[in-house]
Amino acid sequence: MKRLEGKAALVTGGNSGIGLATAKQFVAEGAYVFITGRRQAELDAAVNAIGENIRGVQSDVSNLADLDRLFATIKQEQGHLDILFANAGVGEIAPLGSITEEQFDKTFSINVKGLLFTVQKALPLLPEGASIILNASLTSIKGTPAFSVYSATKAAVRSFARNWILDLKERQIRVNAISPGVVLTPGYDHLGLSDEQLQEFIDSQAVTIPLGRVGTPDEIAKAVVFLASDDSSFVNGIELFVDGGMAQI
Ligand code: NAD
Numbered sequence: 001m002k003r004l005e006g007k008a009a010l011v012t013g014g015n016s017g018i019g020l021a022t023a024k025q026f027v028a029e030g031a032y033v034f035i036t037g038r039r040q041a042e043l044d045a046a047v048n049a050i051g052e053n054i055r056g057v058q059s060d061v062s063n064l065a066d067l068d069r070l071f072a073t074i075k076q077e078q079g080h081l082d083i084l085f086a087n088a089g090v091g092e093i094a095p096l097g098s099i100t101e102e103q104f105d106k107t108f109s110i111n112v113k114g115l116l117f118t119v120q121k122a123l124p125l126l127p128e129g130a131s132i133i134l135n136a137s138l139t140s141i142k143g144t145p146a147f148s149v150y151s152a153t154k155a156a157v158r159s160f161a162r163n164w165i166l167d168l169k170e171r172q173i174r175v176n177a178i179s180p181g182v183v184l185t186p187g188y189d190h191l192g193l194s195d196e197q198l199q200e201f202i203d204s205q206a207v208t209i210p211l212g213r214v215g216t217p218d219e220i221a222k223a224v225v226f227l228a229s230d231d232s233s234f235v236n237g238i239e240l241f242v243d244g245g246m247a248q249i
Contacts, residue, residue: 002028002029002030003029003030003225003229003230003231004026004029004030004031004082004083004225004228004229005029005030005031006030006031007030007031007032007082007083007228008031008032008033008034008074008078008079008080008081008082008083009023009026009031009032009033009034009081009082009083009084009085009228010033010034010035010036010070010074010081010083010084010085010122011023011026011033011034011035011036011085011087012035012036012061012085012086012087012088012114012115012118013036013037013061013087013088013089014033014034014035014036014037014046014056014085014087015035015036015037015039015042015043015045015046015056016037016042016046016185016186016187017183017185017186017187017217018087018135018180018183018185018217018220018221018224019035019037019085019087019088020035020046020049020217021216021217021218021220021221022085022087022217022220022221022224022225023035023046023050023054024049024050024221025218025221025222025224025225026083026085026225026228027050027052027053027054029225029229031053031082031083031228032053032054032055032078033050033053033054033055034054034055034056034057034070034073034074034078035047035054035055035056035057036056036057036058036059036061036070036088037056037058037059037088038058038059038060039058040056040058043056043057043058044056055077057069057070057073057074060114061086061088061110061114061115061117061118062109062110062113062114064117064121067117067118067121068121071121071122071124071125074125075124075125079125080125080126080127081122081125081126081130082126082127082129082130082131083130083131083132083133083228084118084119084122084126084130084131084132084133085133085135085224085228086115086118086119086132086133086134086135087135088110088114088115088118088135089110089111089115089135089137089153089154090106090107090110090111090150090187090190091107091111091147091149091150091187091191092106092107092149092150092190092191092192093146093147093191093192093193094146094149095145095146096148099148099149103149104149107149107150107153108149108153111150111153111154111156111157112153112156112157115134115157115160116160119132119134119160119164119175126171126173128171128172128173129172129173129174130171130173130174131173131174131176131227131228131229131232132164132168132173132174132175132176133175133176133177133178133224133227133228134157134158134160134161134175134176134177134178135157135177135178135180136154136155136157136158136161136177136178136179136239137150137151137154137157137179137180138179138180138181138182138241138243138246138247139151139154139155140154140155140157140158140177140179140239141155141158141179141239141247142246142247154179157177158177158179158239160175160177161175161176161177161237161238161239162237165236165237174227174232174233174235174236175236175237176227176232176235176236176237176238176239176240177238177239177240178220178223178224178227178239178240178242179239179240179241179242179243179247180215180220180242180243181209181214181215181241181242181243181244181246181247182202182205182206182209182214182215182243182246183214183215183216183217183219183220184202184214184216185217202214208246209243209244209245209246210244210245210246210248210249211244211245212244213244214244215242215243215244219242220242223240223242227240
């Protein structure tokens with residue numbers, strides 16, 4: 001028996017990186033999976049790569065009308081949603097002193113507002129016992145140079161999990177945060193670093209990680225599958241660090 005057999009799942013930002021790896025594992029475990037992203041071409045490529053039991057819906061998490069359209073589609077096609085992985089997120093490098101209002105608004109709009117309304121608008125579709133997983137980050141509790149705005153959004157995401165388990169108590173819906181450490185994904189291409197600077201960053205991070213290396217999207221996806229499945233039926237409100245031990249030292 002597969003661990004997510006017969007479940008309907010949504011992965012926001014499911015066309016790349018951690019989201020794509022998770023969508024693949026959800027399908028492999030028997031789920032029917034909706035993925036979202038802003039660009040249709042990338043969505044189509046991800047859907048083709050996964051092949052079956054996968055549906056792409058173009059939508060921007062920071063656009064509430066897009067979210068309404070997304071959940072109307074899920075309602076019409078599956079009727080409910082057992083698993084919600086609120087994964088879409090962005091980050092930009094900017095030290096205090098050169099943070100712009102635009103950067104602040106964009107990061108909070110996607111990572112905090114978008115995530116909140118993704119979950120809130122999904123609620124009517126979630127049955128008793130559903131599992132919500134919020135993609136936070138190790139930066140929710142650690143300092144990183146020039147990354148304070150992103151880190152603050154992830155602290156907010158972590159806080160949502162603590163509070164929402166109380167708001168959803170009557171419905172037996174679990175909410176957990178997953179906090180990846182350094183995981184190489186296409187997300188790093190948007191940081192404006194050269195290949196050399198990126199490699200330097202990865203090497204500098206690897207030596208601070210007890211396991212001595214950065215992680216892979218598949219390693220995060222495996223932990224998300226655990227939180228999505230009944231294997232974690234008594235796990236609620238936690239922040240699961242999947243980071244090679246980096247947050248613990
Ligand atoms: P990625 O760039 O490969 O994936 C991000 C996904 O989010 C993409 O599919 C993108 O299309 C989507 N997205 C961005 N803005 C969106 C919007 N407004 N609406 C809908 N979709 C949107 O990067 P990733 O590393 O896989 O990041 C996924 C999540 O993991 C993010 O929330 C990120 O903060 C978190 N995270 C990543 C790392 C890491 O080291 N890679 C570490 C900690 C947390």
